[in-house]
Amino acid sequence: MKNVGVLLSGCGVYDGSEIHEAVVTLLALERNGASTVCIAPDIPQHHVVNHLTGQPTDETRNVLVESARIARGEIMDITHVRTADLDALVIPGGFGAAKNLSDFAIKGKDAEVHPGVRRLITEMADAKKPIGALCISPAMLAKVLEDRHPQVTIGNELGTAEAIEAMGGGHAVCEADSIHVDTDNRLVTTPAYMIGTSICEVAAGIEKLVKKILEMA
Amino acid sequence: MKNVGVLLSGCGVYDGSEIHEAVVTLLALERNGASTVCIAPDIPQHHVVNHLTGQPTDETRNVLVESARIARGEIMDITHVRTADLDALVIPGGFGAAKNLSDFAIKGKDAEVHPGVRRLITEMADAKKPIGALCISPAMLAKVLEDRHPQVTIGNELGTAEAIEAMGGGHAVCEADSIHVDTDNRLVTTPAYMIGTSICEVAAGIEKLVKKILEMA
Numbered sequence: 001m002k003n004v005g006v007l008l009s010g011c012g013v014y015d016g017s018e019i020h021e022a023v024v025t026l027l028a029l030e031r032n033g034a035s036t037v038c039i040a041p042d043i044p045q046h047h048v049v050n051h052l053t054g055q056p057t058d059e060t061r062n063v064l065v066e067s068a069r070i071a072r073g074e075i076m077d078i079t080h081v082r083t084a085d086l087d088a089l090v091i092p093g094g095f096g097a098a099k100n101l102s103d104f105a106i107k108g109k110d111a112e113v114h115p116g117v118r119r120l121i122t123e124m125a126d127a128k129k130p131i132g133a134l135c136i137s138p139a140m141l142a143k144v145l146e147d148r149h150p151q152v153t154i155g156n157e158l159g160t161a162e163a164i165e166a167m168g169g170g171h172a173v174c175e176a177d178s179i180h181v182d183t184d185n186r187l188v189t190t191p192a193y194m195i196g197t198s199i200c201e202v203a204a205g206i207e208k209l210v211k212k213i214l215e216m217a
Numbered sequence: 218m219k220n221v222g223v224l225l226s227g228c229g230v231y232d233g234s235e236i237h238e239a240v241v242t243l244l245a246l247e248r249n250g251a252s253t254v255c256i257a258p259d260i261p262q263h264h265v266v267n268h269l270t271g272q273p274t275d276e277t278r279n280v281l282v283e284s285a286r287i288a289r290g291e292i293m294d295i296t297h298v299r300t301a302d303l304d305a306l307v308i309p310g311g312f313g314a315a316k317n318l319s320d321f322a323i324k325g326k327d328a329e330v331h332p333g334v335r336r337l338i339t340e341m342a343d344a345k346k347p348i349g350a351l352c353i354s355p356a357m358l359a360k361v362l363e364d365r366h367p368q369v370t371i372g373n374e375l376g377t378a379e380a381i382e383a384m385g386g387g388h389a390v391c392e393a394d395s396i397h398v399d400t401d402n403r404l405v406t407t408p409a410y411m412i413g414t415s416i417c418e419v420a421a422g423i424e425k426l427v428k429k430i431l432e433m434a
Binding site for chain 2: 014019020026052054066069071072198203
């Protein structure tokens with residue numbers, strides 16, 4: 001049985017992991033015979049957003065603790081994750097990938113990526129293990145793997161696509177229900193809710209991504 | 218297109234809606250051609266549980282605001298929901314159903330159900346519109362519809378099943394990947410994570426529930 005890490009960034013599209021993307025990823029992985037291990041860094045969230053109003057609040061929350069909601073309590077601190085124990089890694093989207101796992105939402109091409117996330121992505125890529133990334137998360141792959149010129153999806157937002165290219169990557173045009181495969185770097189990406197307008201459409205892309213990742217693992 | 222309400226109770230299995238159950242419900246509804254409207258009451262949560270440790274914290278959170286995380290911001294206050302606009306209702310599980318939508322987790326058979334939830338369930342039942350309930354949520358159906366002797370699943374926890382029967386309902390034995398249909402009361406229930414041990418197993422039951430609910434609507 002293949003063991004796949006699912007890297008979370010909180011719990012909610014505006015300040016954490018996009019919940020539909022995370023759950024559909026877990027379901028697709030298990031339906032295709034993989035075991036899963038949820039992973040997150042033990043750090044404060046960049047901020048907390050009221051998802052009813054879309055406005056930031058004055059609360060503080062922790063990425064690992066909030067991610068544990070999606071994981072039903074079964075989650076690993078990224079510090080303790082050994083690349084040797086994983087056959088593949090999938091990173092769902094949501095602004096948490098660009099605010100907590102990295103600061104791409106604030107700094108664009110000059111983003112810094114959390115050191116634990118940087119380590120895991122680099123080690124997976126070095127070990128030729130496949131990495132899947134959804135929605136805005138491919139921006140982190142573009143940053144961490146910038147010397148390898150990764151080709152990834154990001155949706156059709158011009159500024160984001162330009163930032164990917166400024167980091168040395170390539171932006172692949174792709175529909176929400178489809179995937180792009182960077183064979184050289186063993187990356188599979190899908191735009192998900194960057195452009196998707198329904199959970200069905202997004203799920204179709206994620207299911208293709210998961211099948212491809214497991215085929216490559 | 219059939220329009221189905223999905224009644225949420227927060228965001229996280231220990232103090233709100235069970236996230237996998239809620240997302241799989243939304244996906245199954247849309248894949249089967251329904252439109253969905255997420256619904257929650259605008260009330261404080263009973264408490265907030267740290268999902269990493271399982272321990273309550275001293276935070277306060279609001280059920281509508283946290284449910285909006287699962288709904289990606291598109292959610293209605295239950296006060297404004299008109300039964301006439303819904304063809305069916307589905308209530309995912311999670312402790313929120315027994316701590317926020319009702320106090321079944323504290324009072325068992327003597328539980329009170331939030332007045333807005335009580336109104337919606339009663340009106341749906343009076344209008345002969347189907348109601349689906351997952352996991353612990355059927356306990357609310359048993360309480361609100363106690364004069365109609367509903368037959369529902371609840372999993373194999375003896376105390377919970379006894380409370381259902383003390384309220385005048387009947388406990389139907391059922392596997393997590395299956396459903397029970399109370400034809401008279403037009404209720405469809407599945408144990409989900411009350412007994413399910415994987416997202417695949419739980420999703421199988423939810424997908425059957427959704428198909429049945431839409432067939433009845």
